[in-house]
Amino acid sequence: MPTPTISLRPALETDCSSLAALSIEVWLNSYIREGISSFFADYALAEFTADKFRRILSQPSELLLVSQNCIGIDGFIRVRVGQKSPAGSHSETEIATLYVQPRHQGKGIGLCLLRAALDHCQSSHWAPPWLAVNSENTKAITFYQRHGFTPVGQTHFKIQDTNYLNEVLQYDP
Template identity: 60%
Template sequence: MSPLDAAASIRPARASDCSSLAALSIEVWLSTYIREGVNAFFADYVLAHYTADQFSKALKDPSEKLLVWQSSNGIAGYIRVSHNLPCPCEHPSKTEITTLYVQPRHHGKGIGQKLLNAGLSLCQELGWDTPWLATNSENEPALRFYAKHGFAIIGQTHFEIEDQRYCNEVLIPAR
């Protein structure tokens, strides 16, 4: 495991982070889900959904909380937790970890675990439900990560882009 940047910290996202969050999101999304080359269908989705403006709106929404991993060189990861989003499975939680992204070059350094723990702590501090999350059923690294950190699969849902549906596993902390 590579050492973490001694100057790195987790902090709430701020307006000046929006373009960095958009760029990081595009990098992670494309590197995770696009394996055979980028086509217009996925490019249009990513460029429409991961924008500085979308992050700016999220930061102004009291039901959205974003924490970033700030290193000495910039943001290397973030977690986004959203309140009032009911779990699609038979579970009472209305809080979702909507995004946990770490730049691929920083995987395996403990950043994801620290962000996950910070997000779970934030939910507890705010009095929000213990969160659920969904991840693509074919995203084995993410499924292993969440299992390693005490999450269990409780069902399935689908992520939709226009008329396309992609199976996702729904997970909750098992502890």
């Protein structure tokens, strides 16, 4: 069976509700393992909103690319400049998010999004990006390391007063 073509494009304002829904799906699937508590549900519902994505799209320091199949969006990447690495590197270019719907993972979508974002960083003369990934997300860490990212430190992702250890990875072209 032939591999489906991956179609990438810049996100549009009409994509914002789809981006919010996809974010909730991927975030809950990636990080919630024992049932959804109100603590995490409240965070996801407040953080991943269409309005927040509209604000992101209005910022010239943000790049938001989507992967779209024949039905709708199945993944996206968000890159932003002006975000200093917590590991002390000099890069202020961050890959803030790379999400692919779980049922579409393993089809090359994440890699296509990552390559497109790295190409954009280079052509826009943005510094090679860094990113933070949950220390328990070994699948993502392995993916990034396979594609040119190296560990440079650690940081914490904070929800209210709870900290979660993250690995900081830096792209090394």
